[in-house]
Amino acid sequence: MGHGVPFARYDRDDVLAHTDEYFGVQALANDTLIGGCVCRVREDVSTAVIRFVATSPDSRQHRVVRAVYMQAFQVARELGCRAISLGTDPALYGHIAKPGLFSFKTALRFTPIPARFFGTMDDPDQAPECSAWTR
16 A cells, blocks of 8 residues: 555554444455455445455456455445445545545545545544545
8 A cells, every 4th residue: 555544554443343334345366455445334324335446466457455445335235224335435436546436436436525525433533524434
C-alpha cells in the first residue's frame, strides 16, 4: 500500500467489537487472496457501507475491485439493504488526486450525496461537504 493509509488497522477494535454489523467479501485466484472488502450494515438507514477495500498490486488490470463490489452489492441485497455506500472521501477523487475514483464510482451508477446523511457512524471526522455514494 505505497500511497494508502491503513484505516482498517485504526478501526480494528471497533470492527471486532461489532462483528454482527459487518460482512466481508473476498476474491481468490487459485486459492490465493487477491482482493476483498469489509462492509458494515447500517440498519438505521438500510444501507451497506463498504468501509475497507484492498487488492493485490496487479489486480487493476483484472478488474478485481469491480468484481468484489458486485459481490458486496449482492450480499447487501440479500440482507435487505435498500442502499449501498462506497464511503466518504474528502477529495471526491480519492486519496491521490486523480479523477479515476470519481469516474469509477459514477460508472457504477453511484451518485454523490452529503456525508451527513450517514450521521456519526460513517467517518464522523469528515467535513459536511464530503461525499458518500449511494445507489
